[in-house]
Amino acid sequence: MSEHTNKQFTSDLETTRSLFLQMGGLVESMVKDGMEALASGDLSLVDQVREREKEVNRLEVEIDERIGLLIARNQPTAGDLRLLLSVSKMLTDMERCGDEAEKIAKMARRLHESGARYEPVVELRHMAGFVTTMIRDSLDAFARQDPLHAAQVVRNDKEVDKEWKGSLRHIITYMIEDPRTISRSIDLIFIARALERIGDHAKNMSERVIYMVRGDDVRHTGIKNTERLARGEPVGEDNEV
Amino acid sequence: MSEHTNKQFTSDLETTRSLFLQMGGLVESMVKDGMEALASGDLSLVDQVREREKEVNRLEVEIDERIGLLIARNQPTAGDLRLLLSVSKMLTDMERCGDEAEKIAKMARRLHESGARYEPVVELRHMAGFVTTMIRDSLDAFARQDPLHAAQVVRNDKEVDKEWKGSLRHIITYMIEDPRTISRSIDLIFIARALERIGDHAKNMSERVIYMVRGDDVRHTGIKNTERLARGEPVGEDNEV
Numbered sequence: 001m002s003e004h005t006n007k008q009f010t011s012d013l014e015t016t017r018s019l020f021l022q023m024g025g026l027v028e029s030m031v032k033d034g035m036e037a038l039a040s041g042d043l044s045l046v047d048q049v050r051e052r053e054k055e056v057n058r059l060e061v062e063i064d065e066r067i068g069l070l071i072a073r074n075q076p077t078a079g080d081l082r083l084l085l086s087v088s089k090m091l092t093d094m095e096r097c098g099d100e101a102e103k104i105a106k107m108a109r110r111l112h113e114s115g116a117r118y119e120p121v122v123e124l125r126h127m128a129g130f131v132t133t134m135i136r137d138s139l140d141a142f143a144r145q146d147p148l149h150a151a152q153v154v155r156n157d158k159e160v161d162k163e164w165k166g167s168l169r170h171i172i173t174y175m176i177e178d179p180r181t182i183s184r185s186i187d188l189i190f191i192a193r194a195l196e197r198i199g200d201h202a203k204n205m206s207e208r209v210i211y212m213v214r215g216d217d218v219r220h221t222g223i224k225n226t227e228r229l230a231r232g233e234p235v236g237e238d239n240e241v
Numbered sequence: 242m243s244e245h246t247n248k249q250f251t252s253d254l255e256t257t258r259s260l261f262l263q264m265g266g267l268v269e270s271m272v273k274d275g276m277e278a279l280a281s282g283d284l285s286l287v288d289q290v291r292e293r294e295k296e297v298n299r300l301e302v303e304i305d306e307r308i309g310l311l312i313a314r315n316q317p318t319a320g321d322l323r324l325l326l327s328v329s330k331m332l333t334d335m336e337r338c339g340d341e342a343e344k345i346a347k348m349a350r351r352l353h354e355s356g357a358r359y360e361p362v363v364e365l366r367h368m369a370g371f372v373t374t375m376i377r378d379s380l381d382a383f384a385r386q387d388p389l390h391a392a393q394v395v396r397n398d399k400e401v402d403k404e405w406k407g408s409l410r411h412i413i414t415y416m417i418e419d420p421r422t423i424s425r426s427i428d429l430i431f432i433a434r435a436l437e438r439i440g441d442h443a444k445n446m447s448e449r450v451i452y453m454v455r456g457d458d459v460r461h462t463g464i465k466n467t468e469r470l471a472r473g474e475p476v477g478e479d480n481e482v
Contacts, residue, residue: 193434
């Protein structure tokens with residue numbers, strides 16, 4: 001590769017990375033604003049979330065196109081190739097986080113238009129704060145190429161799963177106590193589910209960061225092995241439930 | 242590329258394609274058996290689905306590893322590169338279909354262990370048949386490199402969305418009429434949701450087949466443009482809701 005081509009490639013890689021970070025920042029703000037719309041009833045936020053969702057879709061397509069061109073033209077290997085293949089996978093997860101945020105915003109609109117207020121919303125806000133931080137941490141781990149930070153996100157997803165199950169139980173109890181709330185409570189269940197999905201996507205993105213840096217695919221290996229591989233250690237027993 | 246390397250590459254591509262088709266066949270059987278467990282109460286099927294889910298996870302990691310090696314070693318361009326990048330994306334969707342099938346199987350176990358039988362199951366079986374066919378059609382479109390067949394899957398996803406909304410309304414009505422069924426009905430809602438997600442994943446995979454063959458990224462372009470691009474025509478207005 002000539003020095004010029006090499007410089008161009010390095011700069012193109014950097015652009016790809018920074019576009020992905022930009023996309024991630026948009027998605028993070030969408031989750032925040034979707035939940036804010038739910039809490040405050042400020043429905044102008046719903047329109048903003050939907051506008052940003054289109055931008056996220058556009059970025060997904062643009063970044064994937066860049067990745068295809070970069071691989072075809074520069075024939076990268078090792079770390080550079082892993083970076084590009086990882087971003088291609090992370091894009092899918094990030095776009096779906098955006099979809100989930102849009103669903104939350106739409107449900108916020110429906111709930112507020114029906115004039116309802118619910119107690120479990122507090123619980124969901126906590127969960128939303130938690131998964132928004134997971135998106136942010138995945139992006140940080142990606143930007144800093146930090147597999148240990150990424151492994152922490154993978155572990156945090158277990159916490160989200162617990163919160164999701166707790167919220168679900170809580171909302172079901174609520175419905176049983178007052179069946180008039182059934183339809184509206186179903187929306188809250190879907191909001192909790194959307195948050196749980198966002199946590200899952202953040203976990204998937206963080207697993208890709210570990211692969212990018214270490215070259216080890218940690219998917220389906222269990223949390224303890226994920227942590228070992230993130231530290232650069234060999235895999236072993238994993239009895240953690 | 243030497244003739245030998247070229248032959249080896251062609252044969253490696255073929256192996257990758259056939260491993261993906263094998264993974265798809267497993268997932269298709271998982272959805273069928275998960276729903277069969279729900280209908281019949283045959284819980285040995287639940288264990289089989291869970292076993293196959295592990296094999297699907299293993300295939301996901303193996304195929305992705307092969308793709309990374311094939312790109313690094315053979316530096317493919319154009320159609321071959323699009324094939325590899327597409328399979329890499331389709332893998333993610335296929336593995337998540339497997340996850341959804343496993344969720345269905347687990348809920349089938351819970352519903353049968355609680356000794357319940359529900360009428361809306363009939364409706365869900367129809368939806369399950371529909372999305373299983375969508376997975377099969379995506380695989381056929383992939384195997385035959387047929388973008389028109391793929392575009393039909395993308396269109397069919399609209400039907401799944403309608404069925405999902407119909408099932409949801411039906412199950413909610415059921416809960417309101419008899420609040421004692423609330424907890425168990427929530428499981429049925431999640432089964433319907435899992436089927437709707439499988440339809441979405443099949444749509445995503447079919448969009449990748451169109452990209453693979455035509456080189457056009459049809460994501461987020463609307464159904465009419467997807468159909469135009471699948472036929473090799475330029476994009477235009479899309480007023481379809």
